[in-house]
Amino acid sequence: MADEGRWPPVYDFGELAEYIQILARADDLAATFWSLAELRDERLPAMCQGDVVELVAGAPVLGEDGQPGVLEDVEHWLVIGNTCDLDRPIDKVPWTQLVPLVDLGSAEELDASRLSQLMRYDAYRGFYVPPWPGGDDHHRLADFLRPVALHRGAVGTLAKSVARMREHSWVLLHSCLVRFLAQDDGRHD
Amino acid sequence: MAEKLMASGYAGLTVGETRMPQRIGYSITGSAGTPLPSDVRPAPVFETGTGRLEPIPGPAEVVRTAGTLIREAAVLPTTEEGNELVDELLSKHTQGLVVRPLERRLKK
Numbered sequence: 001m002a003d004e005g006r007w008p009p010v011y012d013f014g015e016l017a018e019y020i021q022i023l024a025r026a027d028d029l030a031a032t033f034w035s036l037a038e039l040r041d042e043r044l045p046a047m048c049q050g051d052v053v054e055l056v057a058g059a060p061v062l063g064e065d066g067q068p069g070v071l072e073d074v075e076h077w078l079v080i081g082n083t084c085d086l087d088r089p090i091d092k093v094p095w096t097q098l099v100p101l102v103d104l105g106s107a108e109e110l111d112a113s114r115l116s117q118l119m120r121y122d123a124y125r126g127f128y129v130p131p132w133p134g135g136d137d138h139h140r141l142a143d144f145l146r147p148v149a150l151h152r153g154a155v156g157t158l159a160k161s162v163a164r165m166r167e168h169s170w171v172l173l174h175s176c177l178v179r180f181l182a183q184d185d186g187r188h189d
Numbered sequence: 190m191a192e193k194l195m196a197s198g199y200a201g202l203t204v205g206e207t208r209m210p211q212r213i214g215y216s217i218t219g220s221a222g223t224p225l226p227s228d229v230r231p232a233p234v235f236e237t238g239t240g241r242l243e244p245i246p247g248p249a250e251v252v253r254t255a256g257t258l259i260r261e262a263a264v265l266p267t268t269e270e271g272n273e274l275v276d277e278l279l280s281k282h283t284q285g286l287v288v289r290p291l292e293r294r295l296k297k
Contacts, residue, residue, distance in 0.1 A: 063288035071286050102282045114274060122271030126279055143279050175265055 022168050029119060029130045033169045036133060039161050045086040046156040047096065050165035050173050051079045052132055055158060059100050060148055074100040076162075077150075078129060078142040080177060086152065095149045101129055101140040110139055124183055127176050132163035144180045 022032065047053065055077060058070030079086075081096030104110050118128040118141070127142040150159060165173065 058289070060291075061288060063290075067290065069288035069290045071283065071288060102279060104278060117271060117274050120268075120271060121265055122268040123275035124267055124272060126275035141275065141278055143282075145279070172265075179265060179267070 031133075033130050033166065034132045035164045035166045037164070039164055045083060047079055047081075047086050047159075047161050048083045048164060049079050049081060049086075050170045051161040052101065052129065052135075052163040053077045053079055053098060053159050054162045055150075055154070055160075059146055061146065071146075075103075076101040076140065077148070077159075078127070078173075079161075080142075080144075080147065080173075081150075086155070090152045094152055096152055096155070098148050098150050099142050099144055100146055100148070101142055102126075104139045104141055106137050107139065115139065121172060121176060124180050127173060135162065144177070 054075065056073055056075050059072065059074050060068060060070050063069045077098035078101055079096065080099055085093045086096055107115055118139070121128060125144050127144065129140040129142055131137050131139065
């Protein structure tokens with residue numbers, strides 16, 4: 001990935017807090033959240049962490065019998081795989097990771113107080129995803145508990161990015177992923 | 190910070206009959222990869238004198254240190270209300286869904 005297209009890996013606390021405040025203050029979160037730039041930026045990999053990917057496929061899981069199966073068909077996914085890995089040769093790093101986006105419906109279906117709660121990003125296991133430009137008006141929740149491996153051979157052909165985060169929304173996702181993976185359980189207190 | 194720092198601690202390490210003074214040191218272990226935030230100090234480890242670095246005895250302190258750093262780095266607090274809502278929405282969505290077995294490809 002070209003250096004000029006690369007966002008800083010870790011941020012100081014003040015900068016992170018400022019990013020989150022930008023999102024919290026936004027009247028129109030969707031417009032602040034998503035990049036309006038052309039998705040086909042030759043300097044970047046075809047897919048980046050935080051992209052919304054369109055791919056209709058069953059969500060693979062191991063069921064209660066311990067055997068592989070699929071749950072419902074998912075239409076949209078959120079990329080949680082590292083952008084750097086998506087930039088490496090596919091024969092070296094053939095996989096990336098996605099989590100399914102659960103469709104919560106329109107703002108009217110969800111109700112204002114619940115929507116407002118989701119926009120606070122104060123839950124471990126899910127990440128609120130607002131409607132994106134060019135998509136429908138539905139709100140979604142990324143389910144961190146159901147990650148899926150995607151072969152990168154499908155990237156750009158069967159699995160296409162339809163929305164890309166701006167820097168501060170990506171920082172927010174990054175923070176929520178860290179928080180989810182490193183949740184303290186108090187066992188060594 | 191361009192370089193990663195690894196802390197090495199000497200906390201009353203006994204060598205033979207001589208008790209060495211307690212000391213925390215830092216050494217550069219690499220210059221690539223994700224740097225630590227500028228105001229984050231690495232967790233202390235023991236340098237055993239054999240070149241091996243070991244966590245300080247009792248993992249609780251290391252875990253607490255890491256937990257504190259992560260909580261501060263993530264900045265975002267969680268709330269009971271927020272977790273309950275997300276859990277409800279996600280479980281409502283998957284409730285009643287049946288795990289369909291994968292179609293097995295027929296062997297020729």
